[in-house]
Amino acid sequence: MTDHNNEHTTRRRGQGELETQVLAALRQAPEPVTAAWVQERLGAGLAYTTVMTILTRLQVKGAVVRERAGRSFKWTAVADEAGLAALRMRKVLDSGADREAVLASFVTALSPGDERLLRDLLAKPSTEEEE
Incomplete structure (x- = not known):
């Protein structure tokens, strides 16, 4: 038997919705943060690669900036x-x-x-x- 309630809570989010959620998480950050930090805040089984893809798309759009932090990057929202x-x-x-x-x-x-x-x-x- 299918659990319709579970299907509803794990629905697939659209790119625009994810971008909005990632941007909101970054705007709440007290300082530039890693993609892993964003992933942890969004939860719900969101893959790290998905978070990186969304962050990169937001960077191309000029909504976020990144700075080198060791071998990775830290991200900051520049748009609301x-x-x-x-x-x-x-x-x-x-x-x-x-x-x-x-x-x-x-x-x-x-x-x-x-x-x-x-x-x-x-x-x-x-x-x-x-x-």
């Missing part, structure tokens, strides 16, 4: 969850053949509230600092 989402959006925009069409399609799909928020953000001077 919103920054990671923005990096993903930028990647999609950069991969489109027609930037104007991609942006127009994105804007027309926004809810009225999100469209107002976007207009407000675009109206702010880019050098303005939040108080």
Whole structure:
């Protein structure tokens, strides 16, 4: 007999979900940490190689940096969850053949509230600092 409850708790996580979880773990770290530290925090039978793959992908996206620590590396988050989402959006925009069409399609799909928020953000001077 199949244990449906166990199947549900060991479901496969998607790449985006793993990236978010790895980034969250790094943001909680008191200092640069190893992949093994991240693996331990995430638990749930996550393989070390999977953690390394996600860390490397996050580095390529500019969301984390690494520094040499002996024969391995220590990792630090440089983006938060919103920054990671923005990096993903930028990647999609950069991969489109027609930037104007991609942006127009994105804007027309926004809810009225999100469209107002976007207009407000675009109206702010880019050098303005939040108080």
